[in-house]
Amino acid sequence: KLYQNPSQLVKTDYDYIVVGAGAGGAVVAARLSEDPRISVLLVEAGISNEGITDVAIPLMGLSLTPNTMLDWNFTTTPQPGLNNRAIAYPRGRLLGGSTSVNYMVYMRGSEDDFNRYASVTKDSGWKWDHMQQYAQRNENLVSPGDQHNTTGQLIPSQHSTSGAISVSLAGNPTPIDSRVIATTRELSDEFPFNPDMVGGNILGIGWSFASIGNGTRSSSAVGYLAPAAGRSNLDVVINAQATKLEVTGKVRNVPSFRRVLVTEKAGAPVLALTAKHEIILSAGTFGTPTLLQLSGIGDRNELRAAGVATVVHNPSVGKNMSDHALLPNVWNVNSSDTYDSVLRNPDEFKVSLAQWTKDRTGPLGSHITNNLGWLRLPKTASIFKTTHDPAAGPKSSHFEMLFVNMWVNPNVPPPPTGNFMSVVLALISPTSRGSIKITSSNPFAKPLINPNLVATDFDIFTLVEAVKAAKRFVSAKAWKGYIQDAVGGLETAKTDKQIEAYVRENTNTIWHAVGTAAMSAKGANYGVVDPDLKVKGVDGLRVVDGSILPFVPNAHTEGPIYLIAERGADLIKKDFRPHP
Numbered sequence: 031k032l033y034q035n036p037s038q039l040v041k042t043d044y045d046y047i048v049v050g051a052g053a054g055g056a057v058v059a060a061r062l063s064e065d066p067r068i069s070v071l072l073v074e075a076g077i078s079n080e081g082i083t084d085v086a087i088p089l090m091g092l093s094l095t096p097n098t099m100l101d102w103n104f105t106t107t108p109q110p111g112l113n114n115r116a117i118a119y120p121r122g123r124l125l126g127g128s129t130s131v132n133y134m135v136y137m138r139g140s141e142d143d144f145n146r147y148a149s150v151t152k153d154s155g156w157k158w159d160h161m162q163q164y165a166q167r168n169e170n171l172v173s174p175g176d177q178h179n180t181t182g183q184l185i186p187s188q189h190s191t192s193g194a195i196s197v198s199l200a201g202n203p204t205p206i207d208s209r210v211i212a213t214t215r216e217l218s219d220e221f222p223f224n225p226d227m228v229g230g231n232i233l234g235i236g237w238s239f240a241s242i243g244n245g246t247r248s249s250s251a252v253g254y255l256a257p258a259a260g261r262s263n264l265d266v267v268i269n270a271q272a273t274k275l276e277v278t279g280k281v282r283n284v285p286s287f288r289r290v291l292v293t294e295k296a297g298a299p300v301l302a303l304t305a306k307h308e309i310i311l312s313a314g315t316f317g318t319p320t321l322l323q324l325s326g327i328g329d330r331n332e333l334r335a336a337g338v339a340t341v342v343h344n345p346s347v348g349k350n351m352s353d354h355a356l357l358p359n360v361w362n363v364n365s366s367d368t369y370d371s372v373l374r375n376p377d378e379f380k381v382s383l384a385q386w387t388k389d390r391t392g393p394l395g396s397h398i399t400n401n402l403g404w405l406r407l408p409k410t411a412s413i414f415k416t417t418h419d420p421a422a423g424p425k426s427s428h429f430e431m432l433f434v435n436m437w438v439n440p441n442v443p444p445p446p447t448g449n450f451m452s453v454v455l456a457l458i459s460p461t462s463r464g465s466i467k468i469t470s471s472n473p474f475a476k477p478l479i480n481p482n483l484v485a486t487d488f489d490i491f492t493l494v495e496a497v498k499a500a501k502r503f504v505s506a507k508a509w510k511g512y513i514q515d516a517v518g519g520l521e522t523a524k525t526d527k528q529i530e531a532y533v534r535e536n537t538n539t540i541w542h543a544v545g546t547a548a549m550s551a552k553g554a555n556y557g558v559v560d561p562d563l564k565v566k567g568v569d570g571l572r573v574v575d576g577s578i579l580p581f582v583p584n585a586h587t588e589g590p591i592y593l594i595a596e597r598g599a600d601l602i603k604k605d606f607r608p609h610p
């Protein structure tokens with residue numbers, strides 16, 4: 031049952047209380063409540079996704095953040111690597127969490143990513159091969175919106191058609207798709223074609239998948255919560271922000287946290303909710319460490335400075351944040367068939383909206399990117415003389431290219447005229463690490479978020495090389511007569527020094543921060559959760575969301591987080607013993 035705010039709840043104790051209804055929390059709540067013996071409460075600070083048309087329309091994803099009522103509206107600290115710019119850092123605040131506002135690119139990560147998670151946690155259950163059963167439960171491959179023949183665009187045996195989230199190839203062809211693919215033939219040494227990047231072999235350039243079914247966003251709210259809505263053992267409360275976890279006793283000599291305080295907003299009544307078994311934190315890479323710190327679990331010096339009494343001193347809480355920096359690169363193109371016009375011209379928009387409303391096709395039902403690629407620096411790159419290769423392994427990438435049929439630049443709004451193509455670059459194996467910390471015991475005060483983007487020699491080197499690679503890509507014959515001039519500063523960035531200046535002035539984030547409650551091996555002297563996702567040094571608490579990933583994966587992050595949430599739910603279910 032869905033409750034509109036905490037004061038409507040008719041009971042306050044459940045077997046499990048899950049905090050946060052995003053990629054992690056929605057999966058856990060839905061999977062746990064499959065067992066009718068288990069009672070579950072899902073607590074979400076934001077509103078419902080139901081009835082918000084712009085959330086459902088894929089291309090309108092661009093309008094959902096930053097700084098809207100669906101967003102937590104965070105801003106980073108000034109970033110030294112980005113000329114001290116502070117940037118907006120969106121996070122979804124509604125059922126589905128960031129999966130209800132994201133750009134829906136869908137992948138699982140590389141084989142190396144999961145094998146590295148298994149090796150650092152000493153738990154073979156995180157290995158790629160073992161995790162594929164969870165991919166089966168997550169992905170439901172469906173036809174693209176335009177029902178085109180997808181032969182050659184994917185390897186069907188690498189996909190699942192029985193999972194919860196609808197996934198499809200691009201349903202609206204654009205004039206750049208065939209040119210991207212032609213370039214993989216023309217410059218195949220540097221930019222080889224990848225026949226399917228969902229199956230763990232991510233390197234190369236190929237067709238992009240998105241969590242879209244029938245031209246509509248398939249978020250965790252749509253794929254997991256909606257089908258579970260009729261279960262009498264699952265309650266969902268929205269407009270309910272968890273503000274603190276409280277100690278309820280001691281178990282095996284460690285503090286037990288089985289009570290969570292929630293409230294609708296600052297000043298509203300506070301309700302105490304009790305979990306008979308466990309509280310699962312799925313408030314995301316920013317929400318989870320913040321809640322741990324507010325509850326006295328964190329670095330004792332930081333907690334003292336914030337006026338919070340320490341219950342468990344753990345300096346790893348809020349540290350080790352890794353993220354993918356994003357660098358948009360834009361060119362003028364000789365075409366009027368780009369999405370710039372649809373989003374800018376009210377008449378064209380009306381026509382597209384009518385088409386989407388009629389049969390969910392056309393530009394508004396489309397993916398943000400039809401093609402993307404995952405690439406490595408050459409082995410001989412000079413940076414490897416001084417920096418150990420930080421990629422997860424030889425089958426993992428250093429940077430990504432996303433090909434977008436319009437102007438993309440989070441820093442600069444699109445100009446009033448012109449048609450564009452963007453090659454958006456993302457730094458995939460960063461060596462920079464950031465952090466998040468509270469500065470006050472007030473749960474409504476914003477935490478200090480420092481992703482620390484592009485703070486190392488490796489990161490700036492890789493982005494400069496990636497810009498040069500993007501320029502080589504668009505200078506292929508396939509783009510002749512289509513690509514015109516570079517714009518937005520790229521046109522004058524020629525030497526390495528000029529490109530570095532351009533990178534620092536234009537880089538943003540692609541919103542994939544993870545790692546702030548990272549898992550590590552049992553007994554390790556760092557890390558926040560054990561490989562079974564239980565918070566170290568306490569009883570009754572687990573974390574299931576992006577914050578547990580010790581390294582940012584070779585993927586847009588929702589896919590890997592869905593997979594860890596499916597396994598997380600399995601681990602919790604295995605430990606469940608009904609009360610006598």
Ligand SMILES: Cc1cc2nc3c(=O)[nH]c(=O)nc-3n(C[C@H](O)[C@H](O)[C@H](O)COP(=O)(O)OP(=O)(O)OC[C@H]3O[C@@H](n4cnc5c(N)ncnc54)[C@H](O)[C@@H]3O)c2cc1C
Pocket residue numbers: 049050051052053054055073074075076095120121122123124125126127128129131132133134135136137270271272273312313314315317318321540541542543574575576577585586587588589591
């Ligand atoms: C603009 C944008 C574009 C993106 N594009 C893509 C993409 O194309 N592909 C992709 O794979 N990934 C993308 N991502 C990233 C991806 O969506 C996230 O990595 C993923 O959703 C994170 O899952 P999570 O469960 O860790 O957190 P979230 O999905 O963010 O969920 C956390 C939930 O917890 C709630 N919450 C937080 N604190 C509290 C509290 N104290 N009390 C109660 N509830 C709380 C939040 O409101 C939210 O609903 C994008 C993200 C953004 C913001």
